[in-house]
Amino acid sequence: MATAPHHVMLRRGGYDDLDAVMVVMERAFDAHYGEAWTRSQCAGILPMLGVSLVLAEEGATLIGFSLHRTISDEAELMLLAVDPTAQGRGIGRMLLDQFADACGEIGARRLHLEVRDGNPATHFYETAGFHVAGRRRRYYCGDGGDRIDALTYVKNI
Ligand SMILES: CC(C)(COP(=O)(O)OP(=O)(O)OC[C@H]1O[C@@H](n2cnc3c(N)ncnc32)[C@H](O)[C@@H]1OP(=O)(O)O)[C@@H](O)C(=O)NCCC(=O)NCCS
Incomplete structure (x- = not known):
């Protein structure tokens, strides 16, 4: 285990x-798949109720972050990313555990997230106990205009 x-x-x-x-x-x-958010999308969601941005820092350097939202007993992981130079060291898992723990503490009982079909991170979520609950067809828009499905993952806590 990392x-x-x-x-x-x-x-x-x-x-x-x-x-x-x-x-x-x-x-x-990877810009090709259209998964990243813009700065204005991030800025727009930050003030909303139940939204948290969590940073992983090594000294003064940001090496990863998560963006999540809890509404009642449901929590959604909207973004999770670790800088490529810091991947494979357990930081993604640390952020994912924090998401589950923090949302659980304020009453979440079910965790949700979406991942591009074909993203190797599906393995990362499956080893953390998430399972596929659905498919959103043509959810992501790649930079060439191609549409890619999202898999919806859930985990009860
Ligand atoms: C997915 C991501 C956040 C994982 O972060 P990380 O810090 O590298 O992950 P960890 O080191 O904590 O790995 C935890 C486990 O997941 C596995 N894992 C992580 N990334 C993986 C990958 N790309 N493919 C297969 N397994 C992976 C690790 O082997 C490890 O397994 P273990 O606990 O059994 O040893 C990171 O690869 C990333 O930022 N990817 C690009 C952005 C992205 O796609 N985010 C997810 C969609 S929002």
Whole structure:
């Protein structure tokens, strides 16, 4: 099992962190598939009720983040990304565990997320106990205009 290095710290992020978030976003997601969010999409959702941006930092450097939302007993992981230079060290798992723990503490009983069909991260979520609950056809729009399905994953906690 991947073990997160103990010198990686998680903290709540905000609007002032979006420049650094966008650097990791653009490096982690392949632009070809249309999974990354724009800065204005991130800025627009941050003030909404139940939304949390969580940052993984090594010293002063942002190496990963998650963006999630809890409404009543349902929580959704909207984004999770780790900088390619820091992948495979347990940081994604650390952020995913924080998502489940934090949302569970405020009453979530069911976790949701969407992943592009074909993204290797499907394996990452399956090993964390998520299972496929549905398919959203043509959900992502690639940079060439091609449409790609999303798989909806859920986990009861
Ligand atoms: C998915 C992602 C967040 C994983 O982060 P990470 O820090 O590399 O993952 P971890 O080191 O915590 O790995 C945890 C487990 O998932 C597995 N895993 C992680 N990425 C994987 C991949 N691409 N393919 C297969 N398995 C993977 C690891 O082997 C590990 O398994 P283990 O616990 O049995 O050892 C990262 O690869 C990423 O940022 N990808 C690009 C953005 C993305 O697609 N995000 C998901 C959709 S929102």
